[in-house]
Amino acid sequence: MTEILESGFVVPISETPRHSLWLSNLDVVAARGHTPLVYFYGPNRSPDFFSTGVVKSALAKALVPFYPLAGRLGLDPTGRVEINCSGEGVLFVAARSESTLDEFKEFVPSKEAREMFVPSVDSADPPCVLLMIQVTHLKGGGAVLGFAIHHAAVDGRITFHFIKTWCAIARGASPLPHPPLLDRTLFRARSPPAVRVLNSEYTLHPFSSSSSSSSSSSSSQTAAAATLKLSSRQLALLKTRFGHHFTTFQAIVAHAWRCTCLARGLSPDQETKLCMAIDVRNRVNPPLPPHYLGNAVMRVPVSTTVADLVSDPVRFGAERIRSVTGGVGDEYVRSVIDYLELVDTTKLSSRSGLPSTKLCVVSWLGMPVDDADFGWGLPVFMSRAQLYGNGFLYLIQSLGKDGGIYVVVSLEQESMEKFKKLFYEPFLRSAI
Incomplete structure (x- = not known):
């Protein structure tokens, strides 16, 4: 059983640009949903082990360069999805569980694990939150970081880059990883379009x-x-x-x-x-x-x-x-x-x-899936x-x-x- 201790939104620590961010065709055809991840951490004797204050403070700072993630998935006047960089923040949940770390040594992805450790929303369609995070303290020590990010916003590589940046800020590391490159027009279609190679994954419904x-x-x-x-x-x-x-x-x-x-x-x-x-x-x-x-x-x-x-x-x-x-x-x-x-x-x-x-x-x-040390050790x-x-x-x-x-x-x-x-x-x- 998981007890929710706190639930709210974390916004960028300083003012960020307000605008609509165009999404490339590769963003638009990404699976319309949030990708749920879990990181398991062993016990740490530090008195501030996975302190909500430390984690949230670092998150607010990380959201400044990654400010689109604090926005909402939206639609442009033609009905095409885009990101509204509104600065409304990411969902953050703090929780406590009676489960122990040993219970997850043979971890298998499941609906139950998602419900226990990762926040969810009713719909992944516009308008919706782009990033949801949960920190769950386990019985006997240890913690789980649950993380769900909308696939229209990012792919796996930049997801792990964000987590790496967030952790580096929490540790007070210097220098920080490279800030994200936000210019998505690098993947804009040619004018006029020129289709010289066909890919069957896109010519038909990919999951039909x-x-x-x-x-x-x-x-x-x-x-x-x-x-x-x-x-x-x-x-x-x-x-x-x-x-x-x-x-x-x-x-x-x-x-x-x-x-x-x-x-x-x-x-x-x-x-x-x-x-x-x-x-x-x-x-x-x-x-x-x-x-x-x-x-x-x-x-x-x-x-x-x-x-x-x-x-x-x-x-x-x-x-x-x-x-x-x-x-x-x-x-x-x-x-x-x-x-x-x-x-x-x-x-x-x-x-x-x-x-x-x-x-x-x-x-x-x-x-860099393992580069997720907030200062209390690497995930196991x-x-x-x-x-x-x-x-x-x-x-x-x-x-x-x-x-x-x-x-x-x-x-x-x-x-x-x-x-x-x-x-x-x-x-x-x-x-x-």
Whole structure:
């Protein structure tokens, strides 16, 4: 049980600009909802451990350079979403729980975890709050930071950059991380639009289900979530199995994709699709800085038959992933942005289940997910608080120095146990 001790809004500590912030096409087609995260912290004997005053004071200062997050999602005169930089503030909740930190050692994202640790609102449509935060003190020491930010406002990389800045301010660190780059017109469509590359993730509703029974939607089926850990030794074995010329991302995703198809019992002649959220900051010309405030992520699809994917050599999937992602450059990105300028983007921002032949992957590898020390120590674990629907997979770097990776996945209830068995099977055979 969680007891709410305080709930209110934190506003920027000083006056910030008041204006409407234009959103790029990549912002508009981002999933229309808040991304819920949780950070778990071990006990600390400091008398001001996760003091509400310290955390809120630092937050008010961080919201000055990140002032759009203190605004509200709105609509321009044409009905297109934008951010109203109104300075109304972010929702902040302080809470206390009778649960202990040990109860979450085997954390799995769930609706219950989201409700316990992360604030929510009735709707993610305009007008709505963009950022919601909750600090929950646990019984016996320890704390949980719950964090939910609207996907139309930012992507994962800038989310973690904001948290890093907020924490640095709380610690009194100097110098602070780079302030965010607010100029979203860097992703404005060309005039006239020139679509030279088509991306099927945007030409059709990305989360729509096929009318055929073989590709029926899994959104109505009971979803099961799991958090699977790969140690550094297991990662090394996986890289050896696929070949060291493949990246960690390519090896893990190819392995998980194969396991998903087998666990779901897909027919060999079915087409299976992998959708990858690719950060394009370094794929455009000129490159965008990592602290660009907005969505610089693009959904990139890879398709093949189940038979080809699960056949030997196992490298087939990794080769397909490398081939497709290698072709994502400036023209690819600009073509997608230009295409979105020509279509009704309101049909491309839903959040729902995927067809049973599809897997959607988001990687937070290489992002500062662990740089969240407010002055009372680094978190011991972080994850999404909840996954929405079946067929989603997140890659998260293990906190600490063990070099491991967490694979957070949601699948149909009847497929999950087989998936976990298949996922770990290569490592069991090698006695690791």
